[in-house]
Amino acid sequence: MTSAVFPSSLAEGDRIINHYPEKKLEQKVNIRKPPTRSFLHGAGTCIKYLILVLVPLIVASGAVLYLSPESVHNLVGQITFADKPQVKKDLKDDFEKLSSVFTDQSPLMWNRSRRILERHLENWKANTEPAIILLAGAQDAEQTLLCLGTQLADIYSSSLSGNYTVISGSDWVSGSNEQVKEYIDHRLSEGFQATTQAAVLHRLEQLPAGSLLILYKYCDHESAVFKDVMLLLTVLLDDPTLPKDIPPLDLEEKVRAFLIQKLIETNAKASHDGMDRDKFSGVWSRISHIVLPVYPEKESLEQCKNQMKA
Known part of the structure; x- marks a missing residue:
């Protein structure tokens, strides 16, 4: 059985064989269009941003695994109390x-x-x-x-x-x-x-x-x-x-x-x-x-x- 050959260009689409005789010849088989350039550009941008977000998180997570509990506590304290003033404790x-x-x-x-x-x-x-x-x-x-x-x-x-x-x-x-x-x-x-x-x-x-x-x-x-x-x-x-x-x-x-x-x-x-x-x-x-x-x-x-x- 010979496999169907799809046209190499939209101009050749007029010669598509109608495999459904009961339908009118004018009805053409729908062909999925290749992604447009704007779509590819948008997808590429999203991937770039995703990489920019994920890479630092992965690096930070790996670094935390090698930190001692005390270092982690100090790091969290610095982040949590970033606005903490210098407290004078000895009066x-x-x-x-x-x-x-x-x-x-x-x-x-x-x-x-x-x-x-x-x-x-x-x-x-x-x-x-x-x-x-x-x-x-x-x-x-x-x-x-x-x-x-x-x-x-x-x-x-x-x-x-x-x-x-x-x-x-x-x-x-x-x-x-x-x-x-x-x-x-x-x-x-x-x-x-x-x-x-x-x-x-x-x-x-x-x-x-x-x-x-x-x-x-x-x-x-x-x-x-x-x-x-x-x-x-x-x-x-x-x-x-x-x-x-x-x-x-x-x-x-x-x-x-x-x-x-x-x-x-x-x-x-x-x-x-x-x-x-x-x-x-x-x-x-x-x-x-x-x-x-x-x-x-x-x-x-x-x-x-x-x-x-x-």
Whole structure:
């Protein structure tokens, strides 16, 4: 049986034998046209791009197979935290300089505050909660309280090449719970998403009671929205002075009782504005990890005022 011979050109197509007599001779057998030049060009381009993508991946995969686990970990860390700033983890010099100015503070204050800040910086990007310090002072330490608080916030934020912000309760004595809560939320959220690394909430006892509920959002030990930041809180007690040898637990209880009396017992509207003893207990458990005493300074106040103005 003789095999069919296909025409070598489209001109010869008119002489194609019709193997289907029942069909009209005008119907020609469909012949698949060879790929056009544009199609071949597009396919070639796709193959080139595919090679450009696959070759580096194959090379990288092969390289990873020969890397040690430690090298792989370092490589992943560099890729994951490409935007990580230079973190200063040793605060010894900063605290020595600060303690040489604030000479009347207790060793307890210096040791515990330095320890928590260094530990937090050491675990930067792996912290499960923010660094929270509560400073409490008597009436004779009113100016030192803010002064020292801002200096600690500055040490932490500078270690991350950032800045700090201050929210003062004295500015919101007549504010409503919702108004102040929204303001604090906005300031903290906007700042922490930018370059703010630390926030000072000064004079908690002057804030509207219900506004403190925002601290659930920022101070929770499991679900705080920002974990690699510092929150420094201050409370000015009614006591004229604090004993130099006050035990830490006694100070903690004193501050707790003072805030309950100030925010709840003397505030008849507190229970109607969202704050009660149970809710305050929840707030307190989140902010009272470290409660430290602040004593008055005689020599450093003028210098501190100048630093805060700068």
